[in-house]
Amino acid sequence: xxxxxxxxxxxxxxxxxxxxxxxxxxxxxxxxxxxxxxxxxxxxxxxxxxxxxxxxxxxxxxxxxxxxxxxxxxxxxxxxxxxxxxxxxxxxxxxxxxxxxxxxxxxxxxxxxxxxxxxxxxxxxxxxxxxxxxxxxxxxxxxxxxxxxxxxxxxxxxxxxxxxxxxxxxxxxxxxxxxxxxxxxxxxxxxxxxxxxxxxxxxxxxxxxxxxxxxxxxxxxxxxxxxxxxxxxxxxxxxxxxxxxxxxxxxxxxxxxxxxxxxxxxxxxxxxxxxxxxxxxxxxxxxxxxxxxxxxxxxxxxxxxxxxxxxxxxxxxxxxxxxxxxxxxxxxxxxx
Amino acid sequence: xxxxxxxxxxxxxxxxxxxxxxxxxxxxxxxxxxxxxxxxxxxxxxxxxxxxxxxxxxxxxxxxxxxxxxxxxxxxxxxxxxxxxxxxxxxxxxxxxxxxxxxxxxxxxxxxxxxxxxxxxxxxxxxxxxxxxxxxxxxxxxxxxxxxxxxxxxxxxxxxxxxxxxxxxxxxxxxxxxxxxxxxxxxxxxxxxxxxxxxxxxxxxxxxxxxxxxxxxxxxxxxxxxxxxxxxxxxxxxxxxxxxxxxxxxxxxxxxxxxxxxxxxxx
Ligand SMILES: Cc1cc2nc3c(=O)[nH]c(=O)nc-3n(C[C@H](O)[C@H](O)[C@H](O)COP(=O)(O)OP(=O)(O)OC[C@H]3O[C@@H](n4cnc5c(N)ncnc54)[C@H](O)[C@@H]3O)c2cc1C
Numbered sequence: 001x002x003x004x005x006x007x008x009x010x011x012x013x014x015x016x017x018x019x020x021x022x023x024x025x026x027x028x029x030x031x032x033x034x035x036x037x038x039x040x041x042x043x044x045x046x047x048x049x050x051x052x053x054x055x056x057x058x059x060x061x062x063x064x065x066x067x068x069x070x071x072x073x074x075x076x077x078x079x080x081x082x083x084x085x086x087x088x089x090x091x092x093x094x095x096x097x098x099x100x101x102x103x104x105x106x107x108x109x110x111x112x113x114x115x116x117x118x119x120x121x122x123x124x125x126x127x128x129x130x131x132x133x134x135x136x137x138x139x140x141x142x143x144x145x146x147x148x149x150x151x152x153x154x155x156x157x158x159x160x161x162x163x164x165x166x167x168x169x170x171x172x173x174x175x176x177x178x179x180x181x182x183x184x185x186x187x188x189x190x191x192x193x194x195x196x197x198x199x200x201x202x203x204x205x206x207x208x209x210x211x212x213x214x215x216x217x218x219x220x221x222x223x224x225x226x227x228x229x230x231x232x233x234x235x236x237x238x239x240x241x242x243x244x245x246x247x248x249x250x251x252x253x254x255x256x257x258x259x260x261x262x263x264x265x266x267x268x269x270x271x272x273x274x275x276x277x278x279x280x281x282x283x284x285x286x287x288x289x290x291x292x293x294x295x296x297x298x299x300x301x302x303x304x305x306x307x308x309x310x311x312x313x314x315x316x317x318x319x320x321x322x323x324x325x326x327x328x329x330x331x332x333x334x335x336x
Numbered sequence: 337x338x339x340x341x342x343x344x345x346x347x348x349x350x351x352x353x354x355x356x357x358x359x360x361x362x363x364x365x366x367x368x369x370x371x372x373x374x375x376x377x378x379x380x381x382x383x384x385x386x387x388x389x390x391x392x393x394x395x396x397x398x399x400x401x402x403x404x405x406x407x408x409x410x411x412x413x414x415x416x417x418x419x420x421x422x423x424x425x426x427x428x429x430x431x432x433x434x435x436x437x438x439x440x441x442x443x444x445x446x447x448x449x450x451x452x453x454x455x456x457x458x459x460x461x462x463x464x465x466x467x468x469x470x471x472x473x474x475x476x477x478x479x480x481x482x483x484x485x486x487x488x489x490x491x492x493x494x495x496x497x498x499x500x501x502x503x504x505x506x507x508x509x510x511x512x513x514x515x516x517x518x519x520x521x522x523x524x525x526x527x528x529x530x531x532x533x534x535x536x537x538x539x540x541x542x543x544x545x546x547x548x549x550x551x552x553x554x555x556x557x558x559x560x561x562x563x564x565x566x567x568x569x570x571x572x573x574x575x576x577x578x579x580x581x582x583x584x585x586x587x588x589x590x591x592x593x594x595x596x597x598x599x600x601x602x603x
Contacts, residue, residue, distance in 0.1 A: 078486065078487060078488070079486065102508075103490065103506070103508055106473060106489060106490065107477070107487075107490070109474075110441075110473070110474030110476075110477035110478060110481075111477045111478075111480070111481050111487065114442070114445070114474075114477065114478045114481035114482070115481055118563075119440060119441070119442060119563050119564040120441075120474060121564070122471070122472050122473055122474060123471060123473075137567065140471075141471070141572075142369070142469065142470050143351075143353070143360045143369055143469055143470075143471075144353050144468065144471065145572075146357050146360035146571065147360055147362055147369050147570070147571055147572075148569070148570055148571075148572050149470075149569050150566070150567045150568035150569075151564055151565065151566055151567065152564070152565050152567055153563060153564045153565070154563045154564070154565070155563045193485075193486035194486055194488065194515065194516045195515045195516070196512055196513070196514055197502070197512075197513040197514065197515050198512065198513050199507070199510065199512040199513075200510045200511050200512070200513070201507075201509050201510040202509060202510040203509075210508075214603070238603065246526070250526065256492075256506075256527055257508070257510065262471070263465070263466075263525070263526065265508065270602070271597075271602050271603065280354065281357060282353070284574070288574065292600075292602045294593070294597070295578070303356075303357065305578045306574065306575050306576065306578070307574055307575075307576055308576065308578045309576060309578065309579065310578065310579050310580075310581060310593070310596060310597075311578045311579070311580050311581070312580065312581050312582075312586075312589050312590065312593055313580065314586040314589060315586060318585075318586035318587055318590070319586050319587070319590035319593070320590060321587070321590070322586075322588070322589075322590035322591045323590035323591065323593050325591070326591040326593075326594035326595065327594045327603075329594075330594055330595070330598055
């Protein structure tokens with residue numbers, strides 16, 4: 001038996017060829033776990049012509065960076081990615097593998113875990129090393145977030161995917177030193193079982209939801225696409241992005257890319273305004289990390305008020321126009 | 337003549353995930369979640385998967401849908417919904433060993449894969465993207481790994497085209513269209529749309545459809561040893577005190593909210 005040592009995190013690259021925000025969060029938690037174990041933090045970066053950003057991962061905390069650069073990895077596809085990562089894992093033999101609970105991670109991590117004959121805890125919001133057993137304790141919301149579960153796994157590597165915004169990102173330090181190690185995954189085109197015919201982007205106007213400092217979200221109680229015009233106006237006025245609970249997306253009042261929650265986007269803006277959203281655990285999963293939460297709801301018993309800092313009880317149709325108007329006034333005043 | 341296309345849909349029974357938070361109580365002695373006052377339902381994403389299968393059946397000839405559900409004790413009224421909406425057959429994997437407390441995703445995938453092998457024919461295996469109770473989202477990929485067939489997760493549309501499967505997969509900022517040949521496993525997201533309601537006629541017709549029950553002996557397997565341990569289960573505390581902004585009228589409250597945000601330097 002080879003000894004399984006160290007922590008391996010799986011970096012993600014954006015379409016623009018940069019390191020994605022969740023990668024910094026993975027490096028943040030990975031560094032902490034590696035330090036607690038007194039072992040090394042490795043990162044793997046997969047893609048095509050990505051050599052120029054590998055070193056970045058060292059500045060953000062990795063001791064070793066495995067660079068898996070191959071034209072077949074240009075865009076994410078299950079089979080070449082799983083195979084490349086499986087081969088790397090066999091070579092690195094980490095004790096722990098941490099992957100983002102992203103569109104890619106949700107696809108990649110389960111297949112990898114089965115192939116490595118180990119177990120995986122998905123969508124974790126906390127990872128800790130147990131001081132006694134040195135095992136990885138994995139905290140995961142279950143039942144839509146109504147309950148939290150803590151797991152530990154007996155097989156190695158121990159694997160977890162982590163929710164976006166749940167871990168603190170690591171800071172950059174250009175004086176950090178480490179090694180970039182090219183790894184030949186020996187994958188070839190015969191692995192490709194699927195063919196990506198096209199990718200369709202729904203370009204959001206204005207600020208991206210995940211990056212916005214202010215998010216204005218509407219729920220089922222908005223009543224239709226017309227109501228969302230007001231949400232849109234408010235978001236624009238504040239320089240923020242439009243979000244939504246699931247029903248407005250399902251009903252086509254807004255694009256489904258606006259969905260915030262367990263099965264939508266995870267946001268953690270400075271200000272989150274929830275309008276006509278009742279506050280289910282599945283919605284909370286996507287926005288509880290927000291710094292300030294404002295809720296407008298006509299039901300005084302609405303669950304959203306349990307997590308809100310500031311609230312108004314009442315019909316949004318009456319509240320919102322006056323709110324918007326006064327914001328405009330204040331803005332005009334401030335710039336005088 | 338077209339060859340028959342066999343679709344397998346795995347459907348899980350869960351406590352209604354849209355129940356109020358108070359419905360999900362933790363029994364700390366049993367270390368399990370004991371749902372209070374909420375009925376069992378089909379996991380919503382599995383309903384989406386079933387809808388996807390039905391859509392394929394609507395638009396193609398010679399499609400046969402077999403639903404599989406696994407559990408310690410399954411509420412017939414819940415799982416039989418699958419037949420009423422249009423599945424041709426249902427197989428219930430029922431055994432006291434299929435106690436969710438003793439199963440992890442690995443063993444569930446193993447049992448389901450064994451049942452699918454026993455059925456024999458599969459071209460398309462569909463599941464929801466994740467179960468609405470434990471939200472793991474890995475059984476589907478696990479089955480694909482066991483069969484060594486391709487898998488596509490997070491589908492928002494699945495259709496057959498010239499003998500291939502065309503899948504739209506949800507991306508954070510849109511979707512991608514993927515072509516794959518059968519057999520393939522696909523996990524389905526809610527974007528495909530809600531499961532249809534059965535008509536009275538369909539409900540009547542479904543009474544004659546076959547319901548088969550297999551226990552662990554029928555499958556001829558033993559449960560793999562669990563390797564993941566649940567150490568702790570608790571309800572998170574998240575109560576804050578909300579400051580309510582008021583006014584003579586709701587309009588005034590709205591205007592006051594703008595002032596409050598400014599005062600608190602939030603904007
Ligand atoms: C597995 C699973 C995953 C899910 N994932 C997500 C997810 O990612 N994101 C998500 O959001 N949901 C998700 N859901 C759905 C979730 O359970 C709820 O159904 C949904 O969040 C409810 O949305 P809502 O609050 O807008 O609607 P409702 O619960 O119907 O609430 C509407 C609210 O509007 C208020 N209201 C009505 N009219 C007015 C008015 N004129 N003025 C002011 N207030 C008004 C009402 O008082 C009520 O509180 C998921 C569900 C499941 C089962």
